[in-house]
Amino acid sequence: MRPKFGIIGCGNISRFHFNGLEKAGADIVYISDIHEPAAKPYVDKYKAKYSPDYKDVIADPEVTVVSVLTSAKYHKEICLAALRAGKDVICEKTMANDGAESIEIAQAAKTSGRLFYTSYMKRFFPAVQKAKELLPQLGRLFSAQARAYQNWGDSLYELDNGDGQQWILDAYGGAVIKCAGSHMIDMTLHLLGRPDSLYAHIDYISNSRVDRKANALFEYANGMVAHYETAVHPLTRVGYERNSWDEKLEINGVNGRLEIYTILWDQPENNGALLVHYDNATESSTEYRYPSLDPFEAEMAYFHTCLTDRKQGQPDVIDGMNVDLVIEAMGISAAQRKAHIFAWPVNL
Numbered sequence: 001m002r003p004k005f006g007i008i009g010c011g012n013i014s015r016f017h018f019n020g021l022e023k024a025g026a027d028i029v030y031i032s033d034i035h036e037p038a039a040k041p042y043v044d045k046y047k048a049k050y051s052p053d054y055k056d057v058i059a060d061p062e063v064t065v066v067s068v069l070t071s072a073k074y075h076k077e078i079c080l081a082a083l084r085a086g087k088d089v090i091c092e093k094t095m096a097n098d099g100a101e102s103i104e105i106a107q108a109a110k111t112s113g114r115l116f117y118t119s120y121m122k123r124f125f126p127a128v129q130k131a132k133e134l135l136p137q138l139g140r141l142f143s144a145q146a147r148a149y150q151n152w153g154d155s156l157y158e159l160d161n162g163d164g165q166q167w168i169l170d171a172y173g174g175a176v177i178k179c180a181g182s183h184m185i186d187m188t189l190h191l192l193g194r195p196d197s198l199y200a201h202i203d204y205i206s207n208s209r210v211d212r213k214a215n216a217l218f219e220y221a222n223g224m225v226a227h228y229e230t231a232v233h234p235l236t237r238v239g240y241e242r243n244s245w246d247e248k249l250e251i252n253g254v255n256g257r258l259e260i261y262t263i264l265w266d267q268p269e270n271n272g273a274l275l276v277h278y279d280n281a282t283e284s285s286t287e288y289r290y291p292s293l294d295p296f297e298a299e300m301a302y303f304h305t306c307l308t309d310r311k312q313g314q315p316d317v318i319d320g321m322n323v324d325l326v327i328e329a330m331g332i333s334a335a336q337r338k339a340h341i342f343a344w345p346v347n348l
């Protein structure tokens with residue numbers, strides 16, 4: 001059966017969902033935003049029903065899948081209501097405000113038997129998919145380095161107080177960790193799995209909960225350690241393309257190394273993401289270069305196919321929960337200045 005989409009939240013990120021769904025040939029039948037002007041262009045374009053109240057979208061029997069694109073503080077309420085009403089769900093990242101909310105959503109999704117996707121679209125870069133395929137060739141893994149630097153100018157360093165930064169917490173529930181940082185946590189977990197423990201340091205703007213830099217060691221049972229770093233920064237000519245987008249995951253195994261460089265995905269004039277595979281046996285490096293693409297288009301096409309075929313696929317609700325639990329653990333570890341040992345939820 002063809003999925004029928006209800007879209008809740010028509011802000012910044014929604015245009016990539018609309019575009020991806022349109023290119024996938026999806027049926028968008030109902031749209032909600034509390035601010036009608038935000039929804040109107042899409043309502044007109046797709047000749048969809050409109051309501052400022054998301055509950056109307058969820059109550060409509062025509063809607064089979066709900067895309068939750070509001071800020072994270074509303075995700076739990078909307079996701080749970082959608083699941084209760086028997087709808088499938090696509091939820092933007094981060095899935096929820098904190099670990100407890102994420103576990104609640106994951107349990108509800110599992111109990112409901114509905115399909116649930118968390119939108120970590122960077123997994124859909126061909127370079128990342130190729131890295132996943134090549135990973136077993138690295139043999140025993142011993143080290144990884146993950147970096148997500150996001151250029152926000154020098155505002156978060158110059159303006160060293162919490163005033164005026166509340167919007168970041170309102171919009172995303174946090175600053176750099178929830179924004180650029182969460183993607184690289186997802187990519188690290190996607191390729192390396194859940195860590196057993198972590199140790200983190202977080203630099204906040206003085207007297208605030210606005211995180212502008214975070215470092216962590218993700219520790220794995222076999223001695224493998226992933227070094228993770230995310231930061232807002234003012235450096236204009238750093239990164240793979242020297243355009244300030246500085247995002248990389250390097251994984252080292254006894255047989256070789258993978259380096260993934262991801263790019264400014266919303267600017268297709270840039271190169272595609274790059275993968276470099278160094279093979280120690282032949283002492284040779286292979287570069288995998290791909291055409292530039294908007295990973296949301298690949299992600300929405302995939303979700304649309306999964307929904308049509310009634311197939312779960314990933315990233316799913318557990319992937320969303322895992323990232324939220326890592327983010328929460330980083331906060332706990334940094335506050336306590338000691339390692340956090342994970343007790344991953346049983347059966348999830």
Ligand SMILES: NC(=O)c1ccc[n+]([C@@H]2O[C@H](COP(=O)([O-])OP(=O)(O)OC[C@H]3O[C@@H](n4cnc5c(N)ncnc54)[C@H](O)[C@@H]3O)[C@@H](O)[C@H]2O)c1
Pocket residue numbers: 008009010011012013014032033034035038052053054069070071072074092093094119121171172178
């Ligand atoms: N994947 C990415 O790279 C990426 C980038 C940016 C944002 N995001 C995520 O996307 C989500 C939305 O972020 P954004 O930047 O688009 O935020 P935004 O503030 O621009 O948009 C959110 C929209 O939701 C609407 N809204 C709020 N409450 C609502 C409700 N109860 N019912 C209906 N509409 C409601 C708001 O009016 C607004 O138009 C967040 O979870 C964020 O973390 C992901």
